[in-house]
Amino acid sequence: MILLTGSDLTLKEMKKIIYGDEDVSIHPSSMEKVKKSRKAVEKIVATGKTVYGINTGFGKFSDVLIPDKNVDELQLHLIRSHACGVGEHFPVDVSKAMVVLRLNALIKGFSGVRPCVVERLRDLANEGMIPVIPSQGSLGASGDLAPLSHLALVLVGEGEVHYKGDIRPTSEVYDELGYKPLTLKAKEGLALINGTQAMTAMGVINYIEAERLFDQSDWIASMTLEALEGIIDAFYPAIHEARGYREQIAVAKRIRTITSDSKLITHQGEKRVQDAYSLRCIPQVHGASRQSLSYVKEKLEIEMNAATDNPLIFDDGETIVSGGNFHGQPIALAMDFLKIAVAEMANISERRIERLVNPQLNDLPGFLSPNPGLQSGAMIMQYAAASLVSENKTLAHPASVDSIPSSANQEDHVSMGTIGARHAYQIVINAQKVVAIELICAMQALEYRELKHASTSVQKLHEEGRDVVPTIKEDRVFSKDIEALWKWLKSDQFNWSVQEETTTV
Incomplete structure (x- = not known):
């Protein structure tokens, strides 16, 4: 209760x-x-x-x-x-x-x-x-x-x-x-x-979903890093401490912890000197998006406990004052910020998908196909992800910069906060589906390596993900796979928490 x-x-x-x-x-x-x-x-x-x-x-x-x-x-x-x-x-x-x-x-x-x-x-x-x-x-x-x-x-x-x-x-x-x-x-x-309870209620759901999505993104990016034999040196603690953002430091630590016992992870100079930004800059990008959560949480918890109607009654009824606490500007700005942060998480995930499926960017079978040419494999899954992130870019346009007068110009400036919150919700859903596609591709790519060489944590994620979506042995209707894995991610059945780091670079 x-x-x-x-x-x-x-x-x-x-x-x-x-x-x-x-x-x-x-x-x-x-x-x-x-x-x-x-x-x-x-x-x-x-x-x-x-x-x-x-x-x-x-x-x-x-x-x-x-x-x-x-x-x-x-x-x-x-x-x-x-x-x-x-x-x-x-x-x-x-x-x-x-x-x-x-x-x-x-x-x-x-x-x-x-x-x-x-x-x-x-x-x-x-x-x-x-x-x-x-x-x-x-x-x-x-x-x-x-x-x-x-x-x-x-x-x-x-x-x-x-x-x-x-x-x-x-x-x-x-x-x-x-x-x-x-x-x-x-x-x-x-x-x-x-x-302001409609925009705030929508904002609450957006926050809860985004927070889980960001945790999932770190895990799935870790699997992609292993599948592409990524360079762990970019996650070295001192790099992130030198910049000072606590969220960036925390993401780097999570990635190091998840991949701590991996035999697929490489060091600089072993296979290449540097990775592409979508791998090397995971802490910087994921960390920056995570910064938005602190801001959004603060605004939501204030608004959740706010008196927002009009007029308001004070001093046991001796003072009754008309004001404007119903104006949704604080939540409008917070939702617009969240929209951008979540859209960016999807953007970098889509770029990692491209690195997983493009044979010009890796040494894996083209589009992770079991029979390249005869079977297209994950080719069009990347198209779907690209479509979703492109849609997010239009939805991420700030709603709060717009206003239109109403009630014969008595109410001549409005927040559009509920539109911002609704668009944020759609961006979150789109981002969840992009991340689901990344997980499908990362699981398939990992199987072209020797799965036993993956970290214990990534093997566990792979095992549970495969209970939802089977390995790709031939082309099938992948829309069903994406939907199934999206629903699994939303159900929050996997334990996305990370144990304390045991090894460092």
Whole structure:
């Protein structure tokens, strides 16, 4: 059980909630804050004081005063009118993360919702009743209005949910589980949708996937290094310490450790003086991409625990202020950074694939074919990898440099952070498939050497990889191999951790 307070949720805990099916609960002190902020809203409604989002219209309609008798109706109209997302649905994991993050934001006690609202969000996460949310339609300010409106629809018994592997009408699942739709009260609709939880939820998934991908890339690059009889001297500790980047130093150490007992690894001057950059510069390139993870993690964990709706309630209701915490610029920039970092990991992986399959660059059979000429072997797998990295280059264009005015120019600068997060997700998937292709080629290349001469760690990876994709004895539909190995990498079944280094150059 993960206890939510609104202030200390971590990516590690989110991973347990999303992938480990850990339930969530609300800290009693946080629930007290929720109750206090709700009393402030009820006081405003009772006194007739004009406050944005409570008894006014929204956006350009902020100057339109709403009569007391229509305040509750206003919230439902808001949710329905703003639920205009389009495109494919967010993955279920992303939508679940969205529910948890919106819950965590509301229990900070700055939003003025009733306890029943946060309790319903908790129940959605714990019951596995996850809103169906279209992935397109958000500008990233004022928050993720369209996606979060589809989330909010579920609270009022409308829309659809993922439940036990199916997509079903919310009302049907509510009846089955004995839940009653909520009637949203003053400010609650706005509090539910005015935030950055779509881009942040997508960012959480991106981070988790990218972190694993980077570990896998080090392992697979090590296998390629052995298959090409690469020069280990380039990973000598002093080289990397002389530059000083801790991530670069760590990657070099991982490669040395993984290949520590290899008889295929060579030294400078034995077969060649230097390797190509895609081998020699693995620590520099992988390490630089890893630097992005620290930045992205910091921004995500701040945003995961942020109050991002508007207005916010302070001083037990004495101070209510309209601001702009819904603006997604911090996450937009972080996602754009992650896009570039992941795209580069795929770029260098594709170059290693080329070195594995090109007979002009190695002493292996052309395209690793079992019968070169009659059979094409891995020739077109490199084409597929090249296509994916080329697509990544267009997706990596920063979304955050774009803006377009909305709501009659009231909202005249937006972040496009959700677009950046969505594109980052696609880049991660593409990169995973490129790395899967590298692993297929590296396993095949290694078999043309004497496998028994490979390091113990690389032999283990080869053994488990071969349980998923068999050796290439003749041409077959390699698309199936790529898909199978991609799914295996995503399943995280292999232990990608590295034991302490036992030998050095």
